[in-house]
Amino acid sequence: MNQLLTISSLVEFIIHAVNWPICIYLPIIHKSGLLILLFIFQIMKKLLFIAIAMSSMFYSCKKDLVAQYNANIKAPLSIEFDNTMGGTDLQLSTATYTNANNELFKVTMLKYFVSNIILTKIDGTIYTVPQDSSYFLVDESKPATLSPIINVPEGEYTQIDFILGVDSLRNTKDLSQRTGALDPTGEAAGMYWSWNSGYIFFKMEGTSVVSPQINNVFQYHIGLFGGYSAPTLNNLKKVSINLSVRGIAKVKTGSTPNVHLLVNAMKMFNGNSNISIASNSVVMASAFSAKIADNYTNMFQHDHTEN
Amino acid sequence: MKLRNGIYLLFLTFFILACKKDFVQLFEGFQKPSNFPEPVYKFQHNIITKPGFELGRKLFFDPILSLDNTISCASCHIPTSAFTQHGHNVSHGINDLLGTRNSPPIMNLAWSNSFMWDGGIADLDLQPIAPITNHVEMGESMTNVLTKLKNNSTYKPLFKAAFGSEEVSNINVLKALSQFMLMCVSADSKYDSVMRNQKSFSIEEKAGYVLFQNKCNSCHKEPLFTDNSFRNNGIQPSNIDDIGRELITLLPTDKYKFKVPSLRNLEYTAPYMHDGRFLNLDAVLDHYNKQVIPTSNLDPLLLSNGFTGVSLTADEKRNLLSFLNTLNDRKFITNPLIAEQ
Numbered sequence: 001m002n003q004l005l006t007i008s009s010l011v012e013f014i015i016h017a018v019n020w021p022i023c024i025y026l027p028i029i030h031k032s033g034l035l036i037l038l039f040i041f042q043i044m045k046k047l048l049f050i051a052i053a054m055s056s057m058f059y060s061c062k063k064d065l066v067a068q069y070n071a072n073i074k075a076p077l078s079i080e081f082d083n084t085m086g087g088t089d090l091q092l093s094t095a096t097y098t099n100a101n102n103e104l105f106k107v108t109m110l111k112y113f114v115s116n117i118i119l120t121k122i123d124g125t126i127y128t129v130p131q132d133s134s135y136f137l138v139d140e141s142k143p144a145t146l147s148p149i150i151n152v153p154e155g156e157y158t159q160i161d162f163i164l165g166v167d168s169l170r171n172t173k174d175l176s177q178r179t180g181a182l183d184p185t186g187e188a189a190g191m192y193w194s195w196n197s198g199y200i201f202f203k204m205e206g207t208s209v210v211s212p213q214i215n216n217v218f219q220y221h222i223g224l225f226g227g228y229s230a231p232t233l234n235n236l237k238k239v240s241i242n243l244s245v246r247g248i249a250k251v252k253t254g255s256t257p258n259v260h261l262l263v264n265a266m267k268m269f270n271g272n273s274n275i276s277i278a279s280n281s282v283v284m285a286s287a288f289s290a291k292i293a294d295n296y297t298n299m300f301q302h303d304h305t306e307n
Numbered sequence: 308m309k310l311r312n313g314i315y316l317l318f319l320t321f322f323i324l325a326c327k328k329d330f331v332q333l334f335e336g337f338q339k340p341s342n343f344p345e346p347v348y349k350f351q352h353n354i355i356t357k358p359g360f361e362l363g364r365k366l367f368f369d370p371i372l373s374l375d376n377t378i379s380c381a382s383c384h385i386p387t388s389a390f391t392q393h394g395h396n397v398s399h400g401i402n403d404l405l406g407t408r409n410s411p412p413i414m415n416l417a418w419s420n421s422f423m424w425d426g427g428i429a430d431l432d433l434q435p436i437a438p439i440t441n442h443v444e445m446g447e448s449m450t451n452v453l454t455k456l457k458n459n460s461t462y463k464p465l466f467k468a469a470f471g472s473e474e475v476s477n478i479n480v481l482k483a484l485s486q487f488m489l490m491c492v493s494a495d496s497k498y499d500s501v502m503r504n505q506k507s508f509s510i511e512e513k514a515g516y517v518l519f520q521n522k523c524n525s526c527h528k529e530p531l532f533t534d535n536s537f538r539n540n541g542i543q544p545s546n547i548d549d550i551g552r553e554l555i556t557l558l559p560t561d562k563y564k565f566k567v568p569s570l571r572n573l574e575y576t577a578p579y580m581h582d583g584r585f586l587n588l589d590a591v592l593d594h595y596n597k598q599v600i601p602t603s604n605l606d607p608l609l610l611s612n613g614f615t616g617v618s619l620t621a622d623e624k625r626n627l628l629s630f631l632n633t634l635n636d637r638k639f640i641t642n643p644l645i646a647e648q
Contacts, residue, residue, distance in 0.1 A: 172430075174352045175433070194433070195441070197428045228421070228429040229420070285557065
């Protein structure tokens with residue numbers, strides 16, 4: 001800003017300097033002509049001021065861009081997973097929703113793993129978040145989990161890619177590499193199949209009068225990473241979010257830009273297959289899980305970025 | 308004369324005491340038996356130490372790991388039954404709840420690359436989470452287990468000794484349990500002594516061994532007596548229609564396949580099969596001889612030479628049973644090191 005002020009005062013000075021000779025000539029000009037001339041000069045003065053001010057502004061902006069980001073320094077970036085149901089904010093346990101099969105339901109739990117985050121800069125360079133800091137369990141009932149923060153090199157980012165779930169390699173690692181969000185005995189306790197050694201990638205539970213289960217519950221626990229020794233179903237999904245349309249993320253030390261994603265959980269029900277709670281009230285490790293995984297991959301939409 | 312006797316007696320007592328002391332302190336760690344292959348467990352992630360093993364042993368026998376503090380690992384894995392639940396066809400958990408499968412023995416797990424009858428678990432360190440959290444087994448959460456252990460003052464020094472910190476962590480609970488289970492090595496049967504040229508088979512045992520090598524060895528592979536594969540051995544599906552390995556792989560080609568169990572310590576591990584349906588070995592041999600049903604994915608080895616199953620005469624059965632008896636390891640089931648202290 002200081003720089004801009006200096007340039008503005010310089011412009012003022014130039015205009016004043018230009019004005020001086022006009023003032024000298026003023027007495028010898030006809031009265032009516034004088035008024036016209038004054039008017040023209042006033043406009044010219046303004047135009048000149050605007051032109052010089054604007055160019056100086058552009059100049060200062062451009063200069064800032066070059067100096068502003070230091071790719072050697074990392075700064076925080078927040079990714080907000082704002083879970084919704086259709087066009088409304090998701091309300092656990094209270095609100096009633098209707099899916100494409102006209103089934104009324106309530107949601108009591110929504111959790112999913114986001115991992116292996118990769119970011120693309122405006123110049124095309126790619127930054128892969130170190131894997132050990134790249135596993136997040138988003139849990140609608142825990143507000144602190146909804147906006148994970150990652151540290152990335154300063155710069156302007158146009159794309160975020162991540163895996164919805166826990167990659168197959170990590171699913172086979174020893175205990176020392178299953179800490180934090182991945183601790184099957186702690187944070188990930190409800191997101192791990194002890195009998196089938198693998199993480200649950202996505203979990204939605206709720207109730208619906210159309211469910212034939214006890215207490216009308218429905219449960220969708222979707223996992224399966226492809227198998228340890230024998231190949232099996234792989235429900236790992238890659239999600240790609242383009243930020244260039246609704247606001248790139250400008251990462252710079254001193255602030256925490258927030259990429260605000262709307263995560264429409266209704267898409268788990270409605271999509272390539274319209275999932276019916278009456279017909280498939282409980283889906284876990286079965287072939288049908290692939291249909292649900294195909295649907296929920298489309299939940300994520302970039303809304304805006306708060307820089 | 309009396310004094311001299313007294314001195315001798317004194318020396319003898321010292322000698323015995325010294326021996327006993329040595330015996331108590333003796334801990335050789337994990338030893339690979341000379342007639343065994345290299346183990347598959349990744350010991351570099353969990354080095355077995357005496358205090359680690361002892362902590363694991365205490366945890367293994369402690370019912371604190373279950374919801375109502377009534378069921379320990381050892382409830383369904385009794386050392387004197389080669390770590391199975393003797394007399395129970397399927398495992399018996401909290402509140403008199405029953406599971407659907409027979410408790411497998413805990414022995415020679417360092418050579419196993421998958422666990423459970425369906426092989427759903429690939430890492431021994433993750434195995435205990437399954438029975439601890441299963442609602443019909445121990446019914447507890449790992450978080451609660453941790454809280455209970457933290458509130459129990461006897462554990463802190465044990466964790467400190469084993470892992471250098473009093474902090475009770477889940478990782479260390481699981482590692483300690485693995486250390487105990489890995490030490491449950493059964494390799495002192497008569498068969499092992501014969502293989503190490505220390506003993507020899509009787510005529511019947513020898514005839515049974517030849518028969519075994521011809522008719523059983525392709526699945527129950529020596530020296531562990533399992534090839535760790537999954538096969539359908541043609542038993543009639545039960546009323547609950549347990550599909551076995553298909554639950555894990557979702558592959559129809561795995562329907563009714565279960566892990567090939569080891570034949571070691573058969574004398575102590577009845578009843579047999581994944582659901583404990585056969586009460587004795589005669590029933591098992593009768594099954595292979597006469598009752599194999601060609602259900603989906605019946606193992607091709609049970610369909611050779613135009614015979615469904617394994618053909619056995621009465622003499623062959625007797626010889627085979629003699630040989631199978633040489634696989635019992637009394638030292639293993641009476642080993643004080645792996646018994647409740």
